[in-house]
Amino acid sequence: MAKEIILADNAGFCFGVKRAVDMVAQYCSEEGVKVYTLGHLIHNTDVIRRLEERSIHAIKPEQIKELDPDSVVVIRSHGVTPQIYDLIKQTGAAVVDATCPYVRVIHKKVEHHYRLGYQIVIVGDQGHPEVQGINGWCANTAIITRDGKNLPDWDRARDICVVAQTTERLENYEQVLAAVKAKYKNVAAFNTICTATKDRQESAAWLGRQVDLMIVIGSKSSSNTRKLVEISQVNCANTVFAENRSDLPLDLIKQEQFTKIGITAGASTPDWVIADVIDAIRSI
Numbered sequence: 394m395a396k397e398i399i400l401a402d403n404a405g406f407c408f409g410v411k412r413a414v415d416m417v418a419q420y421c422s423e424e425g426v427k428v429y430t431l432g433h434l435i436h437n438t439d440v441i442r443r444l445e446e447r448s449i450h451a452i453k454p455e456q457i458k459e460l461d462p463d464s465v466v467v468i469r470s471h472g473v474t475p476q477i478y479d480l481i482k483q484t485g486a487a488v489v490d491a492t493c494p495y496v497r498v499i500h501k502k503v504e505h506h507y508r509l510g511y512q513i514v515i516v517g518d519q520g521h522p523e524v525q526g527i528n529g530w531c532a533n534t535a536i537i538t539r540d541g542k543n544l545p546d547w548d549r550a551r552d553i554c555v556v557a558q559t560t561e562r563l564e565n566y567e568q569v570l571a572a573v574k575a576k577y578k579n580v581a582a583f584n585t586i587c588t589a590t591k592d593r594q595e596s597a598a599w600l601g602r603q604v605d606l607m608i609v610i611g612s613k614s615s616s617n618t619r620k621l622v623e624i625s626q627v628n629c630a631n632t633v634f635a636e637n638r639s640d641l642p643l644d645l646i647k648q649e650q651f652t653k654i655g656i657t658a659g660a661s662t663p664d665w666v667i668a669d670v671i672d673a674i675r676s677i
């Protein structure tokens with residue numbers, strides 16, 4: 394029986410990631426310019442491989458001091474701390490700032506409220522570079538939480554400012570906000586979850602309920618893709634997480650019981666990888 398393939402309404406590159414990839418592409422064509430990205434530009438191994446083929450390599454923060462003044466450093470969409478801008482400036486290297494404008498808004502809110510004396514609370518993943526970048530705008534003093542269970546017992550009158558990692562789940566943000574409001578009186582809260590994330594999550598949830606099998610495409614290191622997997626699993630008992638065409642479990646997909654196949658992809662998954670996956674399923 395022929396299989397029906399349905400692509401989620403919102404899938405693949407988001408605005409910020411596309412902007413970052415386009416900004417780097419501009420430099421690929423300029424001969425003799427040494428271009429580096431600070432960390433991998435996006436969480437996608439196919440994109441990283443293509444950049445490396447064009448001699449654009451990722452460097453770690455500890456390598457910044459070795460940069461030549463004639464090199465170019467790309468700051469990825471996750472953003473960085475103010476200390477990183479200072480370090481790059483000291484080397485004389487040029488900066489291409491691909492920080493997503495939505496992330497930049499969080500930096501500004503955090504910096505502003507920190508200066509006013511607020512304690513910053515970030516709803517997000519402590520190990521994620523975006524969260525580490527945000528924390529830098531309040532001198533690394535933020536409390537980072539995803540459930541509100543690790544809030545210290547400060548004075549109830551302390552001013553608290555809550556922001557969220559752009560890819561955080563709304564339920565987590567609401568849970569933390571409720572915990573903060575139960576403990577403290579003066580709370581400035583900003584739901585900084587990006588609509589690109591929300592749109593992808595809602596599309597994945599809806600599509601998951603319509604199909605027999607969901608395929609989520611993206612890198613295992615991409616947190617927003619992993620969240621799409623979690624949401625798909627809640628809404629569709631058969632969910633597959635594949636990085637690209639070669640990662641597809643074709644024997645499973647071939648099974649007759651799967652007549653309607655839903656596809657979604659994380660915000661760091663390029664269109665060509667999605668097209669490739671669809672092509673592989675069509676060829677079954």
Ligand code: SF4
Nearest residue numbers: 407409493495559587
């Ligand atoms: S998910 Fe949203 S905040 Fe993050 S890079 Fe994409 S558009 Fe920007």
